[in-house]
Amino acid sequence: MKKYIYILFICILAAGCRKKGGPGPAPGAAILIAPAKDLPCFTGTVVSQTESSVAFSWNAAGNASAYTLTIKNLxxxxxxxxxxxxxxxxxxxxRNTPYSWHVKSKASRNTIVVDSEVWKFYNAGAGITTYAPFPAELLTPTFGQLFDNxxxxxxxxWKGSAVDNNITGYIVYFGPKxxxxxFRxxxxDSFVNDVTVSSNTTYYWRVVSIDANGNISDSGISNFYVK
Incomplete structure (x- = not known):
């Protein structure tokens, strides 16, 4: 009798293990389709003088069961x-506003989340024929970075870009205020090397991009700290 009970226990345990199983396959990265990269988007449906409805699409990612679309007003x-x-x-x-967007792929039985590329576009505005550069991406130092004493x-x-690929220069602002x-x-160039800094100081910087039509865009402020 004990032998049969033992065998039954092993069968139940094995069934439980099969039911739980391991994690499923990780999702793949979504391949972005539209709005197109670094271009104005003219396909939106106008809903008011200031807004339009924009369709986002991407190729389905392998093993993905859900997606998170993130859109950033630049x-x-x-x-x-x-x-x-x-x-x-x-x-x-x-409308008449630059955005970036990317997609996170998620799988139902795996905790891994996979990011797509990040694309930028301009949501077109009425009567607009030229577009300001996209705000520059401040690459290094990263926001809030700490440097050793x-x-x-x-x-x-930094990295600058524009739908017309017509950036003519940058103005760099830098200092402890x-x-x-x-500053430059x-x-x-898209860099300034060997900038002198001092210990125990927070530094702030931003970059203004200028294109051939005189349009400008501002990266916004970033900062870092030297111990």
């Missing part, structure tokens, strides 16, 4: 998210 840095189980979504956005030089790097002064004017 002028205000405000982000919005939308959950969906399909590779598309429609969102109402401000004794650091005397840092390199500032929260509203920094002009009308440089065509």
């Amino acid at each position: 002028l205000t840095a405000t982000e919005s998210t939308q959950e969906t189980t399909t590779p598309n979504a429609t969102v109402t956005l401000l 004794g650091t005397t030089k840092v390199n500032l790097t 929260a509203n920094p002064d002009v 004017e009308r440089t065509t």
